[in-house]
Amino acid sequence: MKYENLFSPIKIGNCEIKNRFAMAPMGPLGLADAEGGFNQRGIDYYTERAKGGTGLIITGVTFSDCEVETQSMPNCPNSTYNPVHFVRTSREMTERVHAYGAKMFLQMSGGFGRVTIPTNLGEFPPVAPSEIPHRWLDKMCRPLTVEEIKSIVKSFGDGAYNAKRGGFDGVEIHAVHEGYLLDQFAISMFNLRNDEYGGSLENRLRFAKEVVEEIKSRCGEDFPVALRYSVKSMIKDWREGALPGEEFEEMGRDIEEGLEAAKLLVSYGYDALDTDVGTYDAWWWNHPPMYQEKGLYREYCRMVKEVVDVPVLCAGRMDDPEMASKAIADGDCDVVSLGRPLLADPDYVNKLRAGRLDEIRPCISCQEGCMGRIQEYSMINCAVNPQAARERAMSYNPILKKKRVLVVGGGVAGCEAARVLAIRGHEAELFEKSDRLGGNLIPGGAPDFKEDDIALAHWYERQLELLGVKVNLNSEVTKDDVLKGNWDAVIIATGSQPKVFSLGDDDKVFTAADVLTGEKNPGDTTVVIGGGLVGCETALWLAQDGKKVTLVEALDALMAVNGPICHANKDMLERLVPYSGVEVITGAKVTGYSGGKLTCETPEGTKEIPCDSVILSVGYKEENSLYHELEFDIPEIYLLGDAKKVSNIMYGIWDAFEVANHI
Known part of the structure; x- marks a missing residue:
């Protein structure tokens, strides 16, 4: 052995x-x-x-x-x-x-x-x-x-x-x-x-x-x-x-x-x-x-x-x-x-x-x-295992009648919903518009210190395979597709999209997800706008790769709106960012990017930062248009994950477990 x-x-x-x-x-x-x-x-x-x-x-x-x-x-x-x-x-x-x-x-x-x-x-x-x-x-x-x-x-x-x-x-x-x-x-x-x-x-x-x-x-x-x-x-x-x-x-x-x-x-x-x-x-x-x-x-x-x-x-x-x-x-x-x-x-x-x-x-x-x-x-639980420390209360519910359930979206919420439905005996079928499962785990897991995010995506792939869930990749679903399917229940878990705005010279303005997945090359010198968890991790990853990184945040502190993040994670990341050579500018408002320079207003006055690119990490917005197209046409329909409310991995998984365990 x-x-x-x-x-x-x-x-x-x-x-x-x-x-x-x-x-x-x-x-x-x-x-x-x-x-x-x-x-x-x-x-x-x-x-x-x-x-x-x-x-x-x-x-x-x-x-x-x-x-x-x-x-x-x-x-x-x-x-x-x-x-x-x-x-x-x-x-x-x-x-x-x-x-x-x-x-x-x-x-x-x-x-x-x-x-x-x-x-x-x-x-x-x-x-x-x-x-x-x-x-x-x-x-x-x-x-x-x-x-x-x-x-x-x-x-x-x-x-x-x-x-x-x-x-x-x-x-x-x-x-x-x-x-x-x-x-x-x-x-x-x-x-x-x-x-x-x-x-x-x-x-x-x-x-x-x-x-x-x-x-x-x-x-x-x-x-x-x-x-x-x-x-x-x-x-x-x-x-x-x-x-x-x-x-x-x-x-x-x-x-x-x-x-x-x-x-x-x-x-x-x-x-x-x-x-x-x-x-x-x-x-x-x-x-x-x-x-x-x-x-x-x-x-x-x-x-x-x-x-x-x-x-x-x-x-x-x-x-x-x-x-x-x-x-x-x-x-x-x-x-x-x-x-x-x-x-x-x-x-x-x-x-x-x-x-x-x-x-x-x-x-x-x-x-x-x-x-x-x-x-x-004052309670212990687990982000990826909703049953931890509540094994009896969150045990899988037996079903009386098998249902055909459509799951649209292959992020953590969609995958967890399909997994739980299949374990309980329902027939779940999942559609994902990209070529792999995982949703925001994929860009989020790009830094080597986030390797376990990718491992979680692989685990979901393996679970759905073992459970016999039919998974359709490269398959974007329309309202007509759903209505023609004669489903007993529909789960919409279409995720979220990064927020973007124009800074002028937008050819070199990328989202954090674009850079993390390797779709865009930030060059040797870059500015990350947004000092939340994603922005800090992106800046840290790039700095550890030898890039010259400046992190610009509108609020007076990094990760001010994320929470509750465990103090160990937050405090370590807060210190690692400057320790790794990232220049941090807080209380700053970005006004434009042109000629290879980002302009921002800081408490010390106007500042110009030369850079090869600008990376936007200013949050995500819900992608729930399909749900709203269908909400009055499908008797049993649920909205889950970031499509419901942009949050974190834990609530995406937990909400999906709760709903899928009671269909």
Whole structure:
């Protein structure tokens, strides 16, 4: 079998895991009930990933402290809030997970401290090791008292005992990682204490040491305790992270101290290190967008693995099985953790084992459905998988009568609608006017850092082929074509068109889509008009290709009207654009282009920019003319995707799933 080393067993402590895949911990927002137990969504969500073949399921963050950092409920599960209820709901979940041969660890948090996300965790004075600035709020944090630290440590023991009773095979401590509360104690930048919890590295790690000792004393030495661990912080300054390849002075934990800390933590009793790099001040490291390379933690995991004798887990865009297999073979890590890839496709592991790689739905690292929604709405979902974290509510509806359904448009909305219709047993037929499926995925996926957009288009092609959906390419549909077809229902998903306007010398004025697809050559020097997501990504791609790029935006900031974009994606892209040599001009109004010069009015006055071309990236407009021609002639007709309202990949897929699942 190919990738056989990914399917060999491994032990964490005395807990044997059937393969080398773990479900990486992701915030279980929306998966808890008001009593701190797992709700039905949470039980179904984790069980589905166990059913899909994952060897170790690690829950997202849960709490045990109910006194120092109180949470608005329901928020995340809490193992001490109502112990009887927690044990009962946990046992229901772990029994189902164990039926598939998977093991399950509860991730237990010491708290958020200075990095609490205000929309998630309610109102309370933020705490920290010392009086230091909060990450998001313009507030100073208050130092924890020694009594509060002892209280949190005791809650870990109580919570782990409840987790063991609830059927969990171990726990993972959250975290000397990403700048959470235990990490704030461990990092001298944040820890200014002069008591037994401050000063030396051993003192700064005392909190984490007492946690593992408390759990082992309550649950036994043979109860596995893993630790989420960041070997390097990537902090340039308060709220300022470093970019890949950037030279900077580390203000947080550097690699030398990180490796020394790793050895100490293992000596204290931790049975595995779930390793990455970064902090909330450098969020794009711990939550890597598509602008980070795949497998970005491998070199750091290898460093840790060379100095400890416990298993090392590695996450971070590890969805390429070739890379994962090589990482295990080369000794970079012992376990490959998949987070977002298991949101996108819970059956990833089983499909890989069966050699069905082309059937794995790719994660596109957009973070719209996961981190973006956690950040804004306190719920975890997935942009490309509408069923993630709502498996029961969004299960496929059985049909009573088969219908013939016409789908016009082969972008994500049309493809998703046809896929869902076919799975449910309807006869769907799709017409696309271009020569390939994918719609705006095609230009959007042109930059190498957006390769997974193209992978998603290929996945839809393969799905429709497997499901027997008839796909007609190079086929533009008219009103007469539709009326002659005798369809039971019609879905119009004709997408959108880039907005354009005249600047004078329009022979060298192109749309971003024209340039991204290679239909137009922008020359060596170009100006991108529009600093939204598409404009920024186009400018970055061209700059990385060696072009001289200027980015002109009418508003005072880049990506001001896109949202909610996950902070990790937005903040990294905002910094990458100027870092890659793109000149950014905001608050500017373009007035014309002639004689190879673009003229714009800026706050500093009129500016002329010499350039070989101008690229318009000023948004899209709905293409819904066919729908309006038909809306009063077809009894059952639906408008989906950008044709309904220009939005993003997530809402195109979600709306299509919703409608197609109820026809």
